[in-house]
Structures are given as structure tokens and as C-alpha cells.
Amino acid sequence: MTEPMISARGLRKSFGDVDAVKGIDVEVRKGEAFGFLGPNGAGKSSTMRMIATVSPVSGGELRILGMDPATEGPAIRSRLGVCPQEDTLDNELNVFDNLYVYGRYFGIDKATVRARAEELLEFVQLTDKRQAKVENLSGGMKRRLTIARSLVNSPDLLLLDEPTTGLDPQARHVLWDQLFRLKQAGVTLVITTHYMDEAEQLCDRLVVMDKGVIAAEGSPRQLIDEHSTREVAELRFGIADEGNVHEQIAGKIEDLGRLEVLPDRILVYSPDGEEVIAKVHERGLEPIAVLVRRSTLEDVFLKLTGRTLVD
Incomplete structure (x- = not known):
């Protein structure tokens, strides 16, 4: 070499x-x-x-x-x-x-x-x-x-x-x-x-x-495979119900994958995002918008370094 x-x-x-x-x-x-x-x-x-x-x-x-x-x-x-x-x-x-x-x-x-x-x-x-x-x-x-x-x-x-x-x-x-x-x-x-x-x-x-x-x-591919999942399901709920929904999410779908609760959406990391969405509906939760996307390097970056701003 x-x-x-x-x-x-x-x-x-x-x-x-x-x-x-x-x-x-x-x-x-x-x-x-x-x-x-x-x-x-x-x-x-x-x-x-x-x-x-x-x-x-x-x-x-x-x-x-x-x-x-x-x-x-x-x-x-x-x-x-x-x-x-x-x-x-x-x-x-x-x-x-x-x-x-x-x-x-x-x-x-x-x-x-x-x-x-x-x-x-x-x-x-x-x-x-x-x-x-x-x-x-x-x-x-x-x-x-x-x-x-x-x-x-x-x-x-x-x-x-x-x-x-x-x-x-x-x-x-x-x-x-x-x-x-x-x-x-x-x-x-x-x-x-x-x-x-x-x-x-x-x-x-x-x-x-x-x-x-x-x-x-x-x-990039190795890092995504090692530190994230194949897909991410993004669930958006009404702002008025936000706190309530977050409590329900914590108890009702924590078994579906790694959960990340953000001010404007909830991320569920899973091998199958469509399955996550189906089970969310089965458990009585009605998001106003859903998105299934592949995991990215940004997901890895934020998991490893956090979302808090560093001055």
C-alpha cells in the first residue's frame, strides 16, 4: 500500500x-x-x-x-x-x-x-x-x-x-x-x-x-447503517394538541423504534416507516401530516452530537 x-x-x-x-x-x-x-x-x-x-x-x-x-x-x-x-x-x-x-x-x-x-x-x-x-x-x-x-x-x-x-x-x-x-x-x-x-x-x-x-x-453509508435505521417516519400533529400527543406517543409507540420528539414533529426511526404509520393509526393517533424518508447523514450527525446549539 x-x-x-x-x-x-x-x-x-x-x-x-x-x-x-x-x-x-x-x-x-x-x-x-x-x-x-x-x-x-x-x-x-x-x-x-x-x-x-x-x-x-x-x-x-x-x-x-x-x-x-x-x-x-x-x-x-x-x-x-x-x-x-x-x-x-x-x-x-x-x-x-x-x-x-x-x-x-x-x-x-x-x-x-x-x-x-x-x-x-x-x-x-x-x-x-x-x-x-x-x-x-x-x-x-x-x-x-x-x-x-x-x-x-x-x-x-x-x-x-x-x-x-x-x-x-x-x-x-x-x-x-x-x-x-x-x-x-x-x-x-x-x-x-x-x-x-x-x-x-x-x-x-x-x-x-x-x-x-x-x-x-x-x-456515509456505513455511518448511516451503524448509527441510524433504514427509514424515518415523521409525524406532525396539531400544535394545540402537541403536549397531549407527545404523552400518548411516549406510551403508545415507543416499541416501534427510537423516538425523537421535536417542537414541530415526532421522528420514529425504524426499518419500515410505512409500518410505523400504520401502527400509529391502529393505536388511535391521527397525525395531520406524515412523511416516510430514508435515513441521512444528518440523522447520524444529530444523534452523535445532539441538537443543542454550540456557540
Whole structure:
């Protein structure tokens, strides 16, 4: 087997008395798309900053591309592409020059970086905007340009921090297509995202982090199979009867599957959602709306990390 692109053993990151990352083990293989999921404060960003070699490791062992970031940071960074959560484009330059100037920072000769910039503009569908000022681009165009810039040095490993935050559905799907094409071309992707559908679409494997540790690891399908059920029945009742119905639900259908009571609906996790609905009616409960859907990665995420907001 080839050496992993990222290998972490007992990786820790501390800020004074606060342990942001508490001894995690991670391995990312060449050519795969690997995801980090977790609520705010889970340790995702701290882990990504260590992988990007911009934040020193507090403990444990970390190897990136087979190298030690503590002693070989510049060599690692020359082979990394980094797409930050916030766009850091130069508003004083046009679209083409944002790529050209950034490429020159890597010491790429003028002719090569010019050709590379043209190639990337075509890849992210911005060729017709090559002379436009960055400030005149839409949010989706800026994200595509940021990803193009992260690819100027032809990286072996691309780090993407919340790559589609704030984008409309059309722009998100365009980016998904481009990231899939990069993966098909052999680029290894490491992604943080809070969009569960994005993780299901893009990631071969992922970890769910919570409070600085890894709560679960596997492919999206494996995590759903392990931590949820095949289907979820969603039952909605009249608001006026809500408390009453909840009491009845607790006593009458708790045997049908794992139950989750929310302010606006009741979720029943079961292998057969239609059977749940039939038995709910048999037991004298009349929901005003029902829905049967397949379990998703979001169900897994919320089960592992909870529904409480983390500031």
C-alpha cells in the first residue's frame, strides 16, 4: 500500500488550558475525498490548521505527504492547495491576475503560470470573466475563483474549509461537479462542511468530531447503517394538541423504534416507516401530516452530537 497522504496518531492541540483536539487518529489515503464533520467547537478547524502546517502540533504525531510539519513545513506547503472558508482574493486585481500573481508566489515561471491560469479559468467556468474585477463577481464566482487559485501550484492535497457556505443551490452543484472532477483526476481532497448532503455527495470517508474527539468514522453509508435505521417516519400533529400527543406517543409507540420528539414533529426511526404509520393509526393517533424518508447523514450527525446549539 502507498504511504497515506495524512497520518495522525494521538494528535492533540491545546490553547493554554483548553484542549481543542484530544488525541485523534486519522489517516487519509491518496485519491480519496475525506471529510471532517462536527458542530462549532468540535476541533475541526484546529485539526485543519495543523494539517495545513500553519498551527504547531501540541502532542502526538502528524505526517503530511510523508513529512513532518514541524521540520518540513515549507516543503509540505508547496504541495498543498488551501481553499479557506473566507475568500481572500485581491480586490485590486482582475480575475486572471489573481491567479497569475498567486502562482508567481510559488516560483512558477511566467509562461507556465500564465498557461495554468488560463486552464483553471476554463475549469471553473470563468474564462469570460478573466478581465473582471473581483468585487464585481457573484458569491459563487468568487468561490470558484478561490478554488482555482488553490490549484495554481498543481497540489497533491487540497484542503477545503466549508467550500460552499453561503452559495445558492445552483452554485453549490457547480462546485460539487468541479470537486468530483478533481478527485477523478487524482487530487486528494480534505473537506470540512456543515452541509450533510454535501458530505454524502463528496466524501468517500469521513469522521464526525465532537468536543475534540472522533465520535464516529466511516463512509456515509456505513455511518448511516451503524448509527441510524433504514427509514424515518415523521409525524406532525396539531400544535394545540402537541403536549397531549407527545404523552400518548411516549406510551403508545415507543416499541416501534427510537423516538425523537421535536417542537414541530415526532421522528420514529425504524426499518419500515410505512409500518410505523400504520401502527400509529391502529393505536388511535391521527397525525395531520406524515412523511416516510430514508435515513441521512444528518440523522447520524444529530444523534452523535445532539441538537443543542454550540456557540
